[in-house]
Amino acid sequence: MDAYWRAANYLSVGQIYLYDNPLLKKPLKLEHVKPRLLGHWGTTPGLNFIYVHLNRIIRQYDLSIINVTGPGHGGPGLVANTYLEGTYSEVYPNVSQDEPGMKKLFTQFSFPGGIPSHVAPETPGSINEGGELGYALSHAYGAAFDNPYLLVACVVGDGEAETGPMATSWHSNKFLNPVHDGAVLPILHLNGYKIAGPTVLARIPRDELDALFRGYGYTPYFVEGDDPEAMHQLMAATLDTVVAEIQHIQRDARANGFGERPRWPMIILRSPKGWTGPESVDGKLIEGSFRAHQVPVTAFVETPKHLKILEQWMKSYRPEELFDEHGRLIAELAELAPTGERRMGANPHANGGMLLRDLRIPDFRDYAVKVPQPGVVIAEATRTQGEFLRDVMKLNAEARNFRIFSPDETASNRWAALFEVTNRCSTAEILPGDEHVAPDGRVMEMLSEHQCQGWLEGYLLTGRHGFFSCYEAFIHIVDSMFNQHAKWLDVARDIPWRRPIASLNYLLSSHVWRQDHNGFSHQDPGFIDLVVNKKAEIIRVYLPPDANTLLSVTDHCLRSHNNVNVIVAGKQPELQWLDMDAAIKHCTAGLGIWKWASNDEGGDPDVVMACCGDVPTLETLAAVKILRQHFPDLKIRVINVVDLMALQPQSEHPHGISDKDFDVLFTRDKPIIFAFHGYPWLIHRLTYRRTNHQQLHVRGYKENGTTTTPFDMAVLNDIDRFHLAGDVIDRVPSLGSRAAYAKQLLRDKLLDHKAYIEKHGEDMPEIRDWKWKA
């Protein structure tokens, strides 16, 4: 095993340094070394050590293990190990298990057109990108849920351990049920330094470290030292103990049912940073110090003797004992690795698309809200959606491949119907007063958006399905996680051996326009601004204006692959506009004219009133009514947008409508008053190339908010019916002398509104009770 470890270390150093002469058959010369040295040595030998020992227990106990590597900078180590076990050459045949293949392995690393220096989608066996840190453990737990025969090893670096998301994700053990979930084995890898400074967990006394992880609910096992021989013995013995403990927990729970939350084992591995690397260079300590973090010896042109250090270092692994003359790992060592799908690089759970089964989905039409005519019936859109999701949950209960994730907002966002068929998950203490909490619940609620997102990503990446329900403003907490997941999907779709996975679905409710009671801190519709920065092939944004459109969109999202779908929808009782047939048609088109609300009868309108989002739609239609009353001849075309991406040119997004269609819908020269759910400039950004962009006037949230009434929120941002009607009057020159009179009436209405809410604390009845058809 030590020899296998040396082989992995040798290949890791080779990737960082060598351009040629991979087996060091010739004396090492400058031309054998890459001109640009990139990579991270420090964490790598420890990762290799862990990998080799995991290989042993896989064989010993016939385990199915995937390995989530938090310290992503250890890319060379994971590449080296998947190469040694044969997976790498299977998915990248050019990187063959011989001398030319080894040369290719070395040169491609951190090289243009090659592979990244981190553990990445390109790395077989990985479900965790090692770029941004913090999410390894929540990914690991996400992978373990509903995978009873899977053991997820998760290496957490002591740098990553300082992040917030990681610090809370240790608590995931209160959500893992040994009856039907797999196990997670966290391995906290202390090597003392992050980039240049010491780490927190490496510098607290052992009694605190021990207490911390006992407090987190684990039984910690320490593996500490720097002597390889002793460390091998200690690690092997510890892993035997840990596996026995996990198997005992699982056997007990599966035989006797869930009793109480087990205290799962974990390992604290303390080894020197840059272990087995050069002890010192130019008199400065390397091994065990922060200087081992990246490339520990450089400047070969300036200091030729460094070349000798590198050569001695690499030769210290005795490559001639590890590889035969053709560069192939000697058979005796190769046999130490697991075979087939037991190899961690080939475990299908880490290429979740291979295991993905479509959801069973009931016919969403069965959940339709009856809408005999537009704008009369009142319903709560997300409550209807919750009933649909309840039955999705029910139909897939046996398959155990669908979960809901939310920071305790499932009920608040009106998905309470789910609790008719499942519960909130908790394996911690449950009290008699609790409602809908059980150890086998499939609604995952922790007040950490990071945790929800991380669990869901891990769940999806291992081939299952899920939905994340969140308050709109606070989804910004996971902006960066969304970014990283979108980047993962973007890279993964170009990797032929990675199979498509289920999309990541967000419901953003309790949105900006109805956070009037929680006030300014809860008002931010900007997540979609962030989302549209990512690749068009990946991202989708939907703003269904009512229940039936929401149902149609939800059905579509549950069936899609490799996307991030963002749905923004209201949870409050609101007017319904479309019956199911109309909703399906509308959602399929993405946007369209609402003929029943328009009076341009196929001819040219005087003005286009466009709307996107539930509240903007309501206010637009109310404005249309006001305008009709004052200007019966005014030809208004109403367009509603469900699929925001339809606004973009076809060249920019696959859902974009053609310029020709856009011109037909929005006209080439008539004023467009666009009421938008989010920040108004997003609409400009999406449409600036369209013909009629000069005539486009957008209202949206412009960061005016406070605790007030729902309608007043619209007024504060000039997106209410009176302002919208005023905008039309200002922009249609033909209205003549009646315009001034109408404008005065609108101003009066706004004054009435202000006076009323200041006195009564709620909106005027004529606003609250307004309907399209009285």
Place this chain on the structure above:
Amino acid sequence: MDAYWRAANYLSVGQIYLYDNPLLKKPLKLEHVKPRLLGHWGTTPGLNFIYVHLNRIIRQYDLSIINVTGPGHGGPGLVANTYLEGTYSEVYPNVSQDEPGMKKLFTQFSFPGGIPSHVAPETPGSINEGGELGYALSHAYGAAFDNPYLLVACVVGDGEAETGPMATSWHSNKFLNPVHDGAVLPILHLNGYKIAGPTVLARIPRDELDALFRGYGYTPYFVEGDDPEAMHQLMAATLDTVVAEIQHIQRDARANGFGERPRWPMIILRSPKGWTGPESVDGKLIEGSFRAHQVPVTAFVETPKHLKILEQWMKSYRPEELFDEHGRLIAELAELAPTGERRMGANPHANGGMLLRDLRIPDFRDYAVKVPQPGVVIAEATRTQGEFLRDVMKLNAEARNFRIFSPDETASNRWAALFEVTNRCSTAEILPGDEHVAPDGRVMEMLSEHQCQGWLEGYLLTGRHGFFSCYEAFIHIVDSMFNQHAKWLDVARDIPWRRPIASLNYLLSSHVWRQDHNGFSHQDPGFIDLVVNKKAEIIRVYLPPDANTLLSVTDHCLRSHNNVNVIVAGKQPELQWLDMDAAIKHCTAGLGIWKWASNDEGGDPDVVMACCGDVPTLETLAAVKILRQHFPDLKIRVINVVDLMALQPQSEHPHGISDKDFDVLFTRDKPIIFAFHGYPWLIHRLTYRRTNHQQLHVRGYKENGTTTTPFDMAVLNDIDRFHLAGDVIDRVPSLGSRAAYAKQLLRDKLLDHKAYIEKHGEDMPEIRDWKWKA
């Protein structure tokens, strides 16, 4: 004290419910109750309990305490207490300490035009908005740094305790030095539920809870129960112990110097949710259950007997014993509160602008890089900035009012000069191999962007100065914290009694164009897209192209107030363009023509080449050279943008230039090729109202990235010199037949480039060594 607590509880319930009849002199009727009931009762009695007991120790030990309230939904409690102590009426004279004032106090709460239901900027004594959760403890530590005589009490709800940022912020104690910092007293308030579900920390056994906080390095004291009398005794005794411990730690450290990290005390308070509220309503348990979270009894119209419950509940506090007939707190109780600035609502630390002293700042001109001519000298901009900041640190060492915050990227972002005058801060173990680590270091490095941001916010809000240095891509981790801080500043600037505080300054380096070695996961320039969603009065975005412009911008940011300043700048060795005089002039204007690079000599150009950001500036100038060579007659105007907000119309941003000036600079009809650091559509969003927008063609990062060479990153996104030159050729019709030939040459160059990097792994020498003047 129990009576004082009852008074606070009475006023809290009153705020949630009453529109009139504040002293319940008349029998409670429907018209006395607000029509829209909003607020959160659950956490409030516990917060009141804590406040009352903190009042006692302030008086007993003459302490200076501020109270950071994590459970922000407990707004009514904090408002009630600052009202009782008199602060509230001082800053809001209409809310007087009499019956009309009490009526106003009740009606304004969660009412249009009134105050939010959360602890917010409007709340005297607060530095922490209780909207988005997770940051209370890092704010508390930020407040305590360099405030040796301040005790920061910090209430952490068990909901908030589940968030990632909170879970790691407990480790802040490894950065607090009892010699010159104040103390933080965390009070973990367990009341069992978040919104509807149970909380993690309330459902683990006491031995785990105890171990967890010992593992975090604290000595936990438990205060548990529901009998008010017993709880008062226990809390008072515990606080006496805790104060004695803190004072012992501080006396010892201040007499003998820093020895080792103390194990600071903390309190774990377990009390029922909705304590002292109705036990049950309609047969459902309220007190101690999740149903107490918001408004526990409602529907007075439908169920008139509920009115009786409310009345009995409020009368259970015996208001007649607490307030005199005029509604004033009886003198005996009023005397229990501290006086003057000792009142937590009036402590000047919680209104940091009152204590703010300007920084001593050396003359930034003294740090100028000598630039005898543009585009020849090479320097690292952020290294120069680091030298300037080193001396800012030195000059303010005695004032102790300036700190640097970074997730271990201070050295990586080239601010190592700081370590000539200070160190990284750590009060944990320090080993001989560590460099620049000391318990009194002023560089705060923890691998948690949340922690850096939270500490800095706390430090600024209490009247000090700071700078946050971060990798550009990973600043997205704190998107949501930025949002909330910008919202805080926006609200605070309209509150007359809140004084301006120092701006929050970001350096974003290791940016998208030079993360070629770390690859795709490290490439995201989208933070500024998020930033520009916030109020124009608050936000500033600077992209200085070289060292001297960076110095000028840095000086400006250090002097500014109430802003969030985002500076994006490169750390790599790069060509320098402007000498100091030119840099100052350029930065003052925000954008301007670079005459030395232009050849339109005051006349009309054929094309405008605009650039913003260091790499786009380099590529633009290289493109200019190429074009000059092929088309000597082509009149090119080069415009560089430092202050991104200058592009917006004046009506949108105070830094925006006038439309007239914009037309003069960018012409009304000539093509503009704009090379931008970030996502290209941001430039469209900022300029869509400008005359010449139709002719604007923007290149920027379009999410094409990988591990490759620096120049190849530009090529992948079409922003390199060859593409930019090609863009000009495509858009200037007058170039005639020479155009096709030149385009072919450019295409050949791109092929040469690809071939070269695939072979050599680095950029062609003609790219690497390019200079403006050869």
